[in-house]
Amino acid sequence: MKNFIIRTITGVLFVAAIVTCFLRAEAMILLFALVTGLTIWEFTGLVNELERITINRMICTVAGVYFFFAMAGYNSGLTPATVFIPYLVSIIYLLIAELYLIHDDPIGDWSYTMMSQLYIALPFSLLNVLAFRSTGYDIQYTYLIPLAVFVFLWINDTGAYLCGSLLGKHKLFPRISPGKSWEGSIGGGLLVVAIAVLIWYLTDKYGVNDLRLNAYEWAGLGLTVVIFGTWGDLVESLFKRTLGIKDSGNILPGHGGMLDRFDSSLLAIPAAVVYLYTLTLF
Numbered sequence: 001m002k003n004f005i006i007r008t009i010t011g012v013l014f015v016a017a018i019v020t021c022f023l024r025a026e027a028m029i030l031l032f033a034l035v036t037g038l039t040i041w042e043f044t045g046l047v048n049e050l051e052r053i054t055i056n057r058m059i060c061t062v063a064g065v066y067f068f069f070a071m072a073g074y075n076s077g078l079t080p081a082t083v084f085i086p087y088l089v090s091i092i093y094l095l096i097a098e099l100y101l102i103h104d105d106p107i108g109d110w111s112y113t114m115m116s117q118l119y120i121a122l123p124f125s126l127l128n129v130l131a132f133r134s135t136g137y138d139i140q141y142t143y144l145i146p147l148a149v150f151v152f153l154w155i156n157d158t159g160a161y162l163c164g165s166l167l168g169k170h171k172l173f174p175r176i177s178p179g180k181s182w183e184g185s186i187g188g189g190l191l192v193v194a195i196a197v198l199i200w201y202l203t204d205k206y207g208v209n210d211l212r213l214n215a216y217e218w219a220g221l222g223l224t225v226v227i228f229g230t231w232g233d234l235v236e237s238l239f240k241r242t243l244g245i246k247d248s249g250n251i252l253p254g255h256g257g258m259l260d261r262f263d264s265s266l267l268a269i270p271a272a273v274v275y276l277y278t279l280t281l282f
Contacts, residue, residue, distance in 0.1 A: 007254030014252065014261065018150055022143035028131060029072045033065050036124040039258040040064040040116050042249045047112040050243070052104035055113045056094065063090040064121030071125035075132040077139040091117070123266045126273050133210070142210040145221075148199060149272050152225040153264045155195050156188040163187025172230075177237045180230075189226040196222030217279060224275045225268045232267030236260070 073079035164184025200218040203209035249257020
């Protein structure tokens, strides 16, 4: 009972922090820069526990946070493209450094170092692509799309849990995540599509549908987030199974670590960016 109360309080505070941060660009940037740093720090700490792996936690973390700020500055129109030069220099350093450090497994070090950037820093930084858009005259901040991605993920988790508990009989991916079922995944996906259409209706009615997406495009966005969010969850489950751990950390009481809470978003955010850019091609 005590664990349930702690888990509930943490969950409420977590959702409240994410939702409210999107109301202002500065709050979104600061919170997710912190999330990026904490997640990379957690990831690098876990992989450094592996035999023969030694990567630079501090430089990986600082580089990832800097990249997030650089993306925020560039996408908001505050900084030129040259803002990425220090980040590129840090990546080059991390590659060259292995020549001189004489570690046991330099290829493993390189792999996990680059994974910290591609798997964590890049997806979180792409939130800035969803949040800032050019109108032709200036660049405006919009909370709707990035917030919708997280709302879809939360609704999918809830729907999948309820449908899976009631109807789940066929395992979705038993080798990696025995608890997931096809029934739960389909149920969660259908609920998200319904909510996506509702969001279209409400945003159209009140004139806040920033990207002018129609009902089908909103439903497509919801379905994209569901599919890639599920894969994101499975990817992190495979990562934990490979390391032989249950939770990635304990920073969030009752919910595990940062990777445990943001695993789905690490694939859903890039997928949402690709989906929305694809719509502009047709």
